Amino acid sequence: MVDLKTQYQQLKPEIDQAIQEVIDSTAFIGGPAVNRFKESLQQYLGAKHVIPCANGTDALQIALMAAGLQPGDEVIVPAFTYVATAEVIALLQLKPVMVDADPHTFNLTAEIFEAAITPRTPAVLPVHLFGQSCDMGPIMQVAEKHGIWVIEDNAQAIGADYTYPDGRTVKTGTIGHIGCTSFYPSKNLGAYGDGGAMYTNDDALAAKLHMIANHGQVRRYYHDLVGCNSRLDGIQAAILDVKLKHLDRYAAQRHQAAAYYDNAFAGIAGLRTPARQHNSTHVFHQYTLLVDGGRRDALAEYLQTKSIPTMIYYPLPLYDQEAFKPFTDITFLPVTDHLCKGVISLPMHTELTEEQLAYISDGVASFF
Numbered sequence: 001m002v003d004l005k006t007q008y009q010q011l012k013p014e015i016d017q018a019i020q021e022v023i024d025s026t027a028f029i030g031g032p033a034v035n036r037f038k039e040s041l042q043q044y045l046g047a048k049h050v051i052p053c054a055n056g057t058d059a060l061q062i063a064l065m066a067a068g069l070q071p072g073d074e075v076i077v078p079a080f081t082y083v084a085t086a087e088v089i090a091l092l093q094l095k096p097v098m099v100d101a102d103p104h105t106f107n108l109t110a111e112i113f114e115a116a117i118t119p120r121t122p123a124v125l126p127v128h129l130f131g132q133s134c135d136m137g138p139i140m141q142v143a144e145k146h147g148i149w150v151i152e153d154n155a156q157a158i159g160a161d162y163t164y165p166d167g168r169t170v171k172t173g174t175i176g177h178i179g180c181t182s183f184y185p186s187k188n189l190g191a192y193g194d195g196g197a198m199y200t201n202d203d204a205l206a207a208k209l210h211m212i213a214n215h216g217q218v219r220r221y222y223h224d225l226v227g228c229n230s231r232l233d234g235i236q237a238a239i240l241d242v243k244l245k246h247l248d249r250y251a252a253q254r255h256q257a258a259a260y261y262d263n264a265f266a267g268i269a270g271l272r273t274p275a276r277q278h279n280s281t282h283v284f285h286q287y288t289l290l291v292d293g294g295r296r297d298a299l300a301e302y303l304q305t306k307s308i309p310t311m312i313y314y315p316l317p318l319y320d321q322e323a324f325k326p327f328t329d330i331t332f333l334p335v336t337d338h339l340c341k342g343v344i345s346l347p348m349h350t351e352l353t354e355e356q357l358a359y360i361s362d363g364v365a366s367f368f
C-alpha cells in the first residue's frame with residue numbers, strides 16, 4: 001500500500017544529516033529542530049500558528065479540550081471515518097453525534113451538519129477524508145449561524161487546497177477554528193514515528209493549545225489548566241522539515257497515479273472511481289474505489305491471489321463498533337452503510353512505477 005523504503009532511499013543524505021544534527025545537539029524534545037519545522041509548516045499552510053504535538057489523535061483531543069466543552073455536550077462527527085475522530089469525543093465525556101456522508105465525496109456536507117444540530121451542539125469535526133476538502137464554505141456559514149466550533153480533522157488531507165466561491169484559496173485545516181493533523185509514517189507528510197500538529201489563526205487559542213499540550217503550564221511548574229503531555233520530538237521534526245519541502249511534489253506524484261487508475265477504470269461498469277469535490281484539490285491519501293453489487297470482498301480476494309494489496313478503509317461504521325455502542329443511539333446510516341460494504345483502496349504512494357500501476361490496473365480490470 002505504501003513504499004516508505006524507496007522514499008527514504010531517495011532522501012537518505014538529507015534525512016540522515018538532519019537526524020545526526022539533532023543527535024549532535026542533544027535537543028531531543030523541543031529545541032531548534034521543532035521550532036524550525038513549526039515555522040516551515042506555518043509558512044506552507046499560511047497559518048498564523050502551528051502547535052506540534054505527539055500524534056494526530058492527541059491533536060484532536062487537545063483541540064476539543066481547548067474549546068472548553070461541558071460533559072454531555074454533543075459533537076457532530078462522521079460515522080465513516082477513522083476511529084480517532086470519534087474516540088477523543090467519547091474520551092472527554094462528550095457525546096458523539098454520528099452523521100452520514102455525501103455519497104460521492106464521502107465527506108460531511110453543510111446540509112448533513114445542519115440537520116444534526118441541537119441546542120446542545122457546541123462543536124463539529126469535519127474530516128477531509130482520503131485527501132480532499134469538505135465543502136467548507138457552506139459548513140462555516142452554518143457553524144457561524146449557530147455559534148459552533150469547527151475542528152477540522154486534516155490527518156488525511158495535508159496540502160490540499162480549498163477554494164471559496166469568491167476565488168480565495170486556502171489550505172485545508174486553516175479554515176475552521178482549529179485544524180488537526182497527523183504525521184503517522186504512512187500519512188502524506190509522514191514522520192519516522194508518531195507526530196501531530198494543530199493549526200489556528202487565533203492568538204489566544206494558540207496559547208491555550210500550547211498550554212494544554214504542555215501540562216497546562218506557561219511558566220515551568222506553575223499549572224493553570226489540567227493538560228496533558230503531548231510533544232513532537234526533535235528527530236521527528238527534523239525529518240518532517242526535510243519531507244515538507246517535497247510535499248507538493250509528492251502530491252503531484254499521487255495525482256499522477258490517481259489519473260492513471262481513473263483512466264484504466266473509466267469504462268468498467270460496477271466500479272466507481274473517486275469523485276472530486278469541485279472546489280478542492282485532492283492529495284490522494286487514499287485512492288478508494290466503490291464496488292457495486294456486493295462484489296467488493298470477492299474483488300479483494302481475487303487481487304490477493306495476484307499479490308496486489310488492498311485495504312478496506314473502513315469496514316465498519318463507527319456506530320457498529322462495540323466501543324461506541326454505549327455512546328450513540330444511531331444504528332444505521334444509509335450512505336455510511338453502503339460505503340463500508342463497497343469501498344476498497346488500492347496501493348497509493350509516491351513511488352508507484354508505471355509498471356506497478358499497469359499490473360494493478362490490469363488485475364482490477366480482469367476481475368470485471
Ligand SMILES: *Cc1c(COP(=O)(O)O)cnc(C)c1O
Pocket residue numbers: 055056057058081082084085127153155156181182183184194195196
Ligand atoms: C491517522 C488519522 C488520525 C489519527 O492520527 P494518529 O497520528 O494516528 O493519532 C485521525 N483522524 C484521521 C482521519 C486519520 O486518518
